[in-house]
Amino acid sequence: MITIIKRFVILMIGSALVLSCVKLDPPDRSIKPNEKLNEISVPGNFNWSTSMNVEVSITGLPTVIEIKNTLKITLTDGTTLYSALHKMSENIKISLTVPNETSSLIIIYGATQQNIPIVDKKAEFSFIPVVTDDEV
Amino acid sequence: MKTKLLSILVFIVFTPGVALSQVTLNAESGNRAIEVGNCWQFAGQTYTSLTSEVLSGSFSLISGQMNSFSLTNSFIKTPWMKIGSGNITFIARIGNQPNTVARGVRVSYIPYNSTSSSTGFEGTLTTFYTRDFNVSDLNTVTVIAPIPAAIANSTSLYKILVSFVGQGGSGKIMSDNYIFPGTYWSNPSNSCQPLPVVVVTDTDGDGVPDAQDEYPNDPYRAYNSYFPGQTSFGTLAFEDNWPLKGDYDFNDVVIGYNIKTITNAANQVVDLVASFRLLASGASFSNGFGFQIDGIAANKVSKVTGNKPGTMPMAANGVEVGQAFANIIVFSSFFGEMIRPGVGIGVNTDKAGPYITPTNMQVVVNFINNGVIPPGGAVTLGQLNFSALNFFIFVNGDRGTEIHLPDRMPTERVNPSLFGTGDDTSNPGAGRTYKTANNMPWAINIVQGFDYTIEKAAINEAYNFFIEWAISGGSSYANWFLNLPGYRNAELIY
Numbered sequence: 001m002i003t004i005i006k007r008f009v010i011l012m013i014g015s016a017l018v019l020s021c022v023k024l025d026p027p028d029r030s031i032k033p034n035e036k037l038n039e040i041s042v043p044g045n046f047n048w049s050t051s052m053n054v055e056v057s058i059t060g061l062p063t064v065i066e067i068k069n070t071l072k073i074t075l076t077d078g079t080t081l082y083s084a085l086h087k088m089s090e091n092i093k094i095s096l097t098v099p100n101e102t103s104s105l106i107i108i109y110g111a112t113q114q115n116i117p118i119v120d121k122k123a124e125f126s127f128i129p130v131v132t133d134d135e136v
Numbered sequence: 137m138k139t140k141l142l143s144i145l146v147f148i149v150f151t152p153g154v155a156l157s158q159v160t161l162n163a164e165s166g167n168r169a170i171e172v173g174n175c176w177q178f179a180g181q182t183y184t185s186l187t188s189e190v191l192s193g194s195f196s197l198i199s200g201q202m203n204s205f206s207l208t209n210s211f212i213k214t215p216w217m218k219i220g221s222g223n224i225t226f227i228a229r230i231g232n233q234p235n236t237v238a239r240g241v242r243v244s245y246i247p248y249n250s251t252s253s254s255t256g257f258e259g260t261l262t263t264f265y266t267r268d269f270n271v272s273d274l275n276t277v278t279v280i281a282p283i284p285a286a287i288a289n290s291t292s293l294y295k296i297l298v299s300f301v302g303q304g305g306s307g308k309i310m311s312d313n314y315i316f317p318g319t320y321w322s323n324p325s326n327s328c329q330p331l332p333v334v335v336v337t338d339t340d341g342d343g344v345p346d347a348q349d350e351y352p353n354d355p356y357r358a359y360n361s362y363f364p365g366q367t368s369f370g371t372l373a374f375e376d377n378w379p380l381k382g383d384y385d386f387n388d389v390v391i392g393y394n395i396k397t398i399t400n401a402a403n404q405v406v407d408l409v410a411s412f413r414l415l416a417s418g419a420s421f422s423n424g425f426g427f428q429i430d431g432i433a434a435n436k437v438s439k440v441t442g443n444k445p446g447t448m449p450m451a452a453n454g455v456e457v458g459q460a461f462a463n464i465i466v467f468s469s470f471f472g473e474m475i476r477p478g479v480g481i482g483v484n485t486d487k488a489g490p491y492i493t494p495t496n497m498q499v500v501v502n503f504i505n506n507g508v509i510p511p512g513g514a515v516t517l518g519q520l521n522f523s524a525l526n527f528f529i530f531v532n533g534d535r536g537t538e539i540h541l542p543d544r545m546p547t548e549r550v551n552p553s554l555f556g557t558g559d560d561t562s563n564p565g566a567g568r569t570y571k572t573a574n575n576m577p578w579a580i581n582i583v584q585g586f587d588y589t590i591e592k593a594a595i596n597e598a599y600n601f602f603i604e605w606a607i608s609g610g611s612s613y614a615n616w617f618l619n620l621p622g623y624r625n626a627e628l629i630y
Contacts, residue, residue: 036596036603037594037596038576040603041574042575042607042609043575043609044568045609047542047543048541048577048606048610049583049610050581050582051581051583053521061170061174062174063174063324064159064320064322067323069326070344070359075365077365078366079364079366080361081361081362082361083350083360083399084359084517085344094518096521097363097521097522097583099364099583100614101615109325110323110325110326111327111329127324128167128169131168131169
């Protein structure tokens with residue numbers, strides 16, 4: 001009888017010990033990678049980015065007196081990417097990060113607001129106006 | 137420290153002695169467009185560099201053929217000016233052509249009329265000088281037109297119109313070396329309207345008028361620039377099993393970001409305000425997150441606030457110690473900032489678990505503190521383009537196991553012995569990092585924002601054109617992440 005009780009107690013204690021073990025999740029270093037993604041061939045120079053760097057070149061206008069005003073470069077939705085006090089006579093190159101689908105930027109300077117296209121990740125603007133022979 | 141007085145500035149005019157006593161035109165720019173940009177107007181006039189036509193220097197003005205006595209057929213017109221006193225002078229010569237009947241010049245003034253926007257604010261013209269040239273005299277002559285008393289030294293604004301008239305023959309009129317006594321008073325940046333007559337208010341005296349200053353009462357701040365938008369957030373999504381491949385659900389750490397750069401009137405960066413949303417972490421690891429500002433020395437930072445580096449050692453200015461470039465540890469443990477609900481793995485990747493409101497963090501990296509530039513010097517806006525921000529996670533408290541976007545350089549705290557092990561094929565010396573043998577990454581950055589996948593759902597299973605985008609090198613399905621018909625399997629997106 002006592003032997004049975006002893007065995008029962010041992011069995012109960014043993015069960016409790018087994019069931020109470022808290023198994024910590026080990027770092028999962030055996031994740032099975034996605035097979036399809038392992039098989040595709042991605043170009044080595046692909047940067048996986050949904051944005052691009054655009055170089056904006058601004059040509060200054062030699063002015064009679066120093067003219068400073070706020071230069072803003074925005075996306076077409078109005079987001080200001082660049083805002084700074086700028087001399088109208090100064091040439092400047094600015095590198096901006098824009099979403100990949102961006103095809104043009106907006107330059108705002110004083111009363112000037114002009115949409116400039118992005119071509120081969122470059123955009124250009126000049127403060128020197130285009131003058132035709134019959135310009136008045 | 138600047139005192140905040142009401143500073144009266146004519147903000148456009150900075151150069152001492154800018155009130156010029158003369159306005160001149162000599163064509164030496166060689167490009168009429170430059171004069172037009174400076175508010176001169178021309179009709180029937182071009183620049184010539186022909187030796188037979190140049191009167192002075194390398195270029196002179198030359199008219200077209202003269203067959204009209206209209207004042208508006210062939211002219212030069214000055215910008216808005218405050219007229220001085222004395223004489224308007226220039227030199228001129230008639231071109232040698234037969235059948236010339238008459239050649240002459242007329243000089244007029246045009247007053248500013250603030251009510252006449254339809255005429256460019258030009259009022260009624262008054263001719264005050266007339267000269268008819270001797271058509272047989274082919275020498276260069278000096279034209280001297282006395283400024284009339286009615287406008288001399290006036291505080292009002294005028295333009296001067298010099299008109300060339302004539303009849304017969306094809307001979308043109310060359311001219312050069314124009315001198316108009318007075319002060320240039322036009323604004324090329326404001327549609328050639330006059331410079332402000334009323335002084336412009338610049339309350340904080342930083343040189344940026346209040347109307348343009350986004351911080352009109354703060355002399356140390358002036359402008360805001362944003363990425364990816366003023367209120368929109370991009371998304372960073374990481375796998376944390378590097379250098380081994382993960383399951384490509386790209387939800388082990390998912391963070392939204394918005395960057396605002398605050399600059400001063402000198403276009404120096406004062407603050408970088410980085411707002412983060414801790415969206416999800418479908419991971420067993422509690423990962424840390426930070427960013428390096430590539431190319432910006434650590435001692436160009438004055439202080440960092442809003443971050444939670446925990447017990448990680450930071451320098452006195454708040455950047456991570458022992459790094460040449462500024463490194464900001466945003467948080468050291470994701471699950472220290474967002475508590476796991478205990479259902480599924482991590483937080484906010486298992487639809488069976490409760491949604492936990494994302495934790496928002498705003499980290500401010502201050503570069504110039506109250507106008508004081510730190511020992512490393514100032515940072516310009518051009519130097520702090522968004523592309524300089526090099527985001528990374530570090531895995532489960534192990535600072536050396538850091539994971540960056542593909543081909544971004546690691547920080548100096550990385551454990552370099554991990555490169556090239558497991559599935560990683562990095563060669564940092566060649567600029568290649570964090571890519572597998574078939575160029576798969578361990579992190580992606582969707583600047584337009586991104587709806588991440590549920591736990592264990594690979595990104596290509598949730599987004600039907602992800603693979604097409606990848607194998608095309610980004611040229612196809614560049615908008616793969618958008619919620620367009622057929623683009624996604626919604627049941628696999630959280």
